[in-house]
Amino acid sequence: MTRLYKTKIKSYPNGDKTLTVYKNALIVKIDDDSIDVSISEKTEKTDDEKELEKIRNLWKIRTKIKDYVLSNEFNYFWTLTFDSDRYNYAVAFEKMGRWLERMRKKHGKFDYIMIPELHKDGAIHFHGVTGGLNAVIRDSGVKHKGVKVYNCSDWDHGFTTLTKIRSREKTASYITKYVTKEMQNSIVGKGKKKYWCSRGLRVPAVEYSVQDLGLGLQPDYENDTCLIYKIK
Incomplete structure (x- = not known):
């Protein structure tokens, strides 16, 4: 129509x-x-x-x-890196998919959006937001602009940082900057998934x-x- x-x-x-x-x-x-x-x-x-x-x-x-x-009610902003296979985008995507599935089985249903990004040297990592995920996190002892930074013990592929979301509007504007031509072409290619998100998001x-x-x-x-x- x-x-x-x-x-x-x-x-x-x-x-x-x-x-x-x-x-x-x-x-x-x-x-x-x-x-x-x-x-x-x-x-x-x-x-x-x-x-x-x-x-x-x-x-x-x-x-x-x-x-x-x-x-939606997202409460944490994430950055997730890879110790190995960080230049193999297909493997990194597979690891992310398995991890999200493992978190659903371990902690129950939760909301998420995960977006891939490339470092200047071509290594892949992810930025994202989650809501309702009771993952194992700990205070890193570091603050960024007065905000506590956490690490997640459930992520076993590399390093993580998490910060609590204080403004939906700022987070929405910030996270979309990672959606670039490079992401569309170099990382995932034509016809492939551009980002990860949970089902049923409002x-x-x-x-x-x-x-x-x-x-x-x-x-x-x-x-x-x-x-x-x-x-x-």
């Missing part, structure tokens, strides 16, 4: 809303699994169109992860309108495509 719209309204569990007003009306394609914005139905794409599609895909991934963080309610509902408001963000308003 498709429909024309000018404004997209997202309502989050805490009552906040985000209005995205597009400078040109768009067509939204809605199916059971996802919402995609479609502009062209051409089967063959130019190099510029392919590059634009990659940018849009990155934007969609960042937006989805941000919505997950803002809509998402904001989404509505569409043909009207420009942002008239008279000062946007919080603007680019060539849209204006974004945050309403508390």
